[in-house]
Structure formats: structure tokens, C-alpha cells
Amino acid sequence: MKHISILVPKGAILGSLEGSRQLLTQVNDFFRQKDEPPVFNVQLVGLSKETPVSGGIFTVNTDVTLKDVTKTDLIIIPAIDGDLQQAIEKNRDFIPWIIEQYKGGAEVASLCLGAFLMAATGIVNGKRCATHWMAENAFKRMYPEVELVREKIITDEKGIYSSGGAFSYLNLILHLIGKFAGREMAILAAKVFAIEIGRESQSSFVIFRGQKDHEDEPVKKAQEFIENNVTERISVEDLAAKFAIGRRNFERRFKKATNNTPVEYIQRVKIEVAKMTLESSRKNVNEVMYDVGYSDTKAFRSVFKKITGLSPVDYRNKYNKELAFN
Template sequence: MSVFAEDGRHRVAVLVRHGLLPMELGIVHRIFGQAETADGRRLYEVVTCAPEPGEIRTDVDFTVNVRYGPEALAEADTVVVPASQQDYGRDDGCLSEEMARAVARFRPGARVASICTGSFVLAAAGLLEGRRATTHWGSAEQFRRLFPEVELDADVLYTDEGGVLTAAGVASGIDLCLHMIRCDHGAAVANEVARRTVVPPHREGGQAQFIRRPVPEPQYSSTAAARAWALEHLDRPVTLRELAACEAMSVRTFTRRFREEVGVSPLQWLTQQRVERARQLLEETELTVDRVASDAGFGTAASLRQHLQAAIGVSPSAYRSTYRGAAAGSGTVGVGDADVSKVGVGA
């Protein structure tokens, strides 16, 4: 008997282990569970499974009763592996026998993702060999020692390496799930999920996950106001002097504090935001490429084309046709499709 309902929804299985961090399990259910079509049809079905069904210990004072075993993995379109306390302090790079049997049940072609130190499972299974991946910054050295064949980037929120994805930690698990929804169904669906969850609709995977900050001067505690102002004025040239003025800082101080808070320079961040605005307009409107370029602040179609190609590897027309083609068909963009595979963060 099938674990999943036979209704055509994308099937997500969350593989948990003893020592589970409950919030990471909740993230997957909450984010994917809210994704709907315009007429209210749910787009994903999410189930929790374990190597052996039953009571799973967590890292807090309650347990989780898991109904399904590894049979759910054989049916899943996406498998997500959250972190476990078992991952910390490990001195080997091997899976337990029960986890190895569970991983062997992954359906060929399924998308596989990890949150936080769930990446240890993917690496031990050989799924990250030769790929770029991330994990929690606090476990980075341990990960590098155990899995030298993996290209670890501990300074990013998440990675997408063509169907194998990793997120750095708890909050970036939200970003990763929204990224997968965006790849599957476009910005409108992902943005609505983010709105309901009261989180930012999109953070680039390359954004820094952890930055050691000096103690801030009280009068200069944030660059949030400048970022909010910039987002309202993306369609016109925005200068560093204007951004610094929003926070009553010198350009030099603002630039330093911005990088400390966001992980990239103000100009890099502006380009990222303009690319995201352009992607949204290409997906959700019928505006010409010239108008999209203007509204996103790139000025010309040639400039938009150059920046979009650099960021995600496709032209504006190819990007639009990918999503419009999917919308005209089944309503779902498969992550394994040739065109869509180009738009992941790791592309």
C-alpha cells in the first residue's frame, strides 16, 4: 500500500533519526505544506519517516512518533534529511547499518536535500562526492576532516548542485525549502508561502551564513533602513552616497557595516536584488524584456541579459519560456529538467 496519496502532488519524505532537532522537521512540513495553486490545491504531500518506524528521540524533552519506515523513501520525489545530535563529534564518515539501508531506498532521480548537519548523511552516502556543499559553520572543520572529497563552502546559506542540495542550519533550511518551491513552481508560489510564514521571500544561497561582527557603535546598529529604501528604488540608479545617507553614515563606514551584516558589498547586494526583481517580473508579467530591464534597474535589455546570464546561466527569454512553458503544461517545473537545472544557486 502506498504511503502517499495518489493525487499527483509532489511527494516529500523527511528522513529523521534519533537525536532529531524538531524545528528542522517542522520547517519542511510548514514550508512545503503551505504551497498551493491559485485555486487552493496543495502542491506537496509531506510525510515523516525513519529507518525504523516508532518513537524517535529528539534533542529536547519530547519524542516524535513516526508512522512510516524507509518504504516512504522509495516513493518520494524529494527526500530531506534534517540534523541529529548524532552528527556532532563523530569520528568516522560512515553510515549506521540502518541508515545505509534507508538511503539505499532513495528512488533513482529523486531530489535529495539536507538541513544543517544532515549533510553528514549525504556525504557518508557518497551523494556529495565532487560536489559543492555546505553545513553548519560550527561543524565545518569536522566535516572537512571526514569528507575531504566534498567541496565544502561553510560561508553560504545553501547550495544547489543539480538535484542534491544542502542548507547550513536551521533558518537557512527555510531558505532552502523556499528555493526548491521556487524552482518547482516559480516566484509567485514561493513568495506567497514566505508571506504566510512571515519570512523574507528569497535570500541568495551565496549570502554569508555567519559573520563575526565587532561590537557596533550604538548610533549605527543596522543598515536595514538603507536596504528597505533601496528595494523601493531599484528601478533607478542608486548610489553608495544615497544608501549611506539613509543611515547617517559616511560611505566608508556604511560599506564596512553593510558587508558585516549582509556578507556582500552594497553593490553586489543591489545586483542580486535587481536580478531577483527581474526574475519575478519575467515569471509573473507579460512585460517586454526592455521594460523588465528598466523596472529592475538594469537600464537596458543587454545589461539585464549580461547580469542574468552571470547569475543563473540563462537569457531572459529562456528563463521566461521555462516558467511560462511549465505554467502552460502541468503547472510544475521539474528540477531535473534541462532548462531549470541552470537556474539553481549552485549553477
């Protein structure tokens, strides 16, 4: 039987915590219905027996506290809420225990913003990790040694797992069920809980806002220029010359400040405007393409799919509010 420790951090988001527990314990019920023994021993593990979560609205009564668990097989870290640096400080006592368990052979999974607490242990350094797309810039700033993958719903690497934003944690739990209880059980759980199994990308959900929480004023002005001139074809050379900075130095400073190269930033700004137009208007794809400064259909579609995971037509069909009710 696999021992699963679902952590109950102070300020955890109740949904990912209880949703995980419910899915995993339901799998045990599936086995019991077949007159087979359960496969998971699921425990809620806290720093104390009672832990306030979801901004103090709820209190979770844990099964055990950290000192009671000397060995576990899988640690699940649910999403945490509020100021992330403060949340990590409040839950710092989990960190040495997670490290010890990982070194002893336990696997570790983070759900959404739980990635911040997992990354604070250092066990993800040099590995891939996913989290909520809204926290991308903060994560890169706090944990530059971790390879953040913005597009992935799930990562699975050397006993470390993570999931993307919000309710995509359900896909990671299904992935873990499939891995440890079999594909048949994962499919059954997906059907019973009406979860779309097999989702791999969160790219189509991302809203690009640009990273402006930095002190490099010429780079900020370059960002604003890009955002205010979406219809124009802007080159890196033009931007560097406009702000009187050598190209290589400009590219270095831009990447350091924004976590994007200038070309990536230009592309993401243009595609974000294209997405909003496809969501809210009846313009066809070519009209939208011209509106954001592209003249090459193949290039536009290639960049659009790279950033969103969908073709422009598929994106429009999925998100356009007028088409949705026709």
C-alpha cells in the same frame, strides 16, 4: 504529485523537521484554496514508527518506515544533534536507502547539520555543500572529498541541495517550493510565514574561531602569534622564518592543519576583530581599519566584504547595538 520523504533520524532537531513539513503541507492548502489539487505528498519516514528527537525531549510518530517506501522523488534530511559521528552511526541504516533512491532518480536535500548524514552517503563527493558555519572544520575533516561552501545559504547541484546554519533551512524549503510549485507559491509561503526570501549568504553570521584541533605545534604557535598581533602587518615569509620552516613547507602544513592558507587566516582573524569592534563601539570604519593593521581603505573594504558579504558600513549599521536603538 511530487512524493517528498522527510527523514526522521534518531536525534533529529525537531524544528527543521516540523518546519519543513509545515511549509510544504501549507502549499498544498494554498492549492486547495484555489480549488486545485495538492502538489506534494509529504511523508515522515523513520527507521521505526516512533523516533526520539531533540535529545529525547520529543518523540515523532512517523507516517511510514524505510521498508514501506520503494520510490520517492525528494528526500529531505533535517538537522541532527549531538556528537555528529555518533549521530551518523545511529542512523547508518538510512544510508543505503538514500543511495538507492538517488540512483533511482530521487533528489536529496540536507538541512544544516543534516549535511553530515548526506555526505556520509558519498553522493555529494565532488559537489558543493553547505552546512552550519560552526561545523565547518569538522565537516572538512570528515568529508574532504566534498566542496564545502561556507558562505552559501543554499546549494543546488545535480539533484543535491543543502542549506547553511540553523533557520536558513527555511530558505532552502522556499527554494524547493519555488522549483516544484512555482515562484508565486514560494512568495506566498514567504509572506504567510514571514520569511525573508532571496537570502543567499550566511557570511555575515560567521564567527571565526580558528581551527586548533590538530597536532602541528609550530602551526599552533603561528596561529597564536597572528591572533596576538592583530595590529601588525604580518607576512607569510616572516611567519615561516620565525618558526624556522621553509615557506612552501610552512604554507602546506598551515593549510593542512587549519583549512586556511596563512594569508586567509591572517585576514579572517583581522576581520573578526574588526567585526567585534564595529558591533560594540562608536569608532568609524577608518579607525577600525587602522586598529587591525590595514592602511589601504580599498583593500580593507574588499577583504571585509569578501569574508562577511557586507561592506564595513553596512555591517556596522546592521549589528552595532548602540546604533540599533537610535
